[in-house]
């Protein structure tokens with residue numbers, strides 16, 4: 001579970017990127033985080049993951065405050081950032097072993113876990129090449145695999161489908177469903193409303209740093225009193241701001 005309470009972040013003294021938001025991301029559901037460019041999604045995710053400090057408010061992951069106990073809080077989640085361009089000189093397998101070391105995955109568990117993930121994401125052959133030779137989608141997949149290796153209970157994914165081919169995207173969505181079904185937490189940002197509409201139990205819509213809506217798509221339809229697509233409702237919400 002992620003609990004965000006009255007969190008704000010201002011850049012450069014005047015640009016209020018996140019404006020007093022509160023959200024509870026429960027276990028057992030897939031929650032999508034939607035909003036136009038510059039709405040505050042990545043800033044919020046960076047504060048949840050402890051990359052940025054919030055100016056005010058508090059963020060707890062499985063009850064642990066990210067600013068009070070950062071190491072303990074960071075052990076609760078796996079984070080896939082929006083840019084997967086990291087550790088480019090390492091081979092895929094070296095990166096996975098590095099992640100397994102950092103998160104103390106027992107050595108006897110590593111090979112079966114890596115084999116299973118490599119098979120699911122069609123990455124078995126690429127593991128022995130340097131990450132810098134990978135396509136964007138392959139980089140995205142190796143970062144995802146590194147995160148999933150230690151089986152974090154909370155998944156935080158910033159635009160995870162970007163660059164993934166249809167099969168990998170399908171598998172990731174399937175894994176997100178499996179994870180939520182085990183009463184774990186899945187929170188991801190996306191611009192792809194069809195994906196959100198299909199797999200999210202609830203969506204949070206942010207614009208200009210403020211949460212405009214948080215609930216199920218069904219609740220959003222009741223709010224709009226119609227049978228509109230998520231795209232239409234999203235545009236209406238954001239444009240009427």
Ligand SMILES: Nc1ncnc2c1ncn2[C@@H]1O[C@H](COP(=O)(O)OP(=O)(O)OP(=O)(O)O)[C@@H](O)[C@H]1O
Pocket residue numbers: 011012015016017035036037038039040041042043044
């Ligand atoms: N390091 C920074 N310094 C100054 N301003 C920033 C910084 N990071 C983000 N911002 C500003 O904060 C606001 C929110 O940006 P953020 O990256 O959180 O949006 P986003 O919803 O993730 O957008 P996108 O969908 O385009 O990725 C924007 O106005 C952005 O210019």
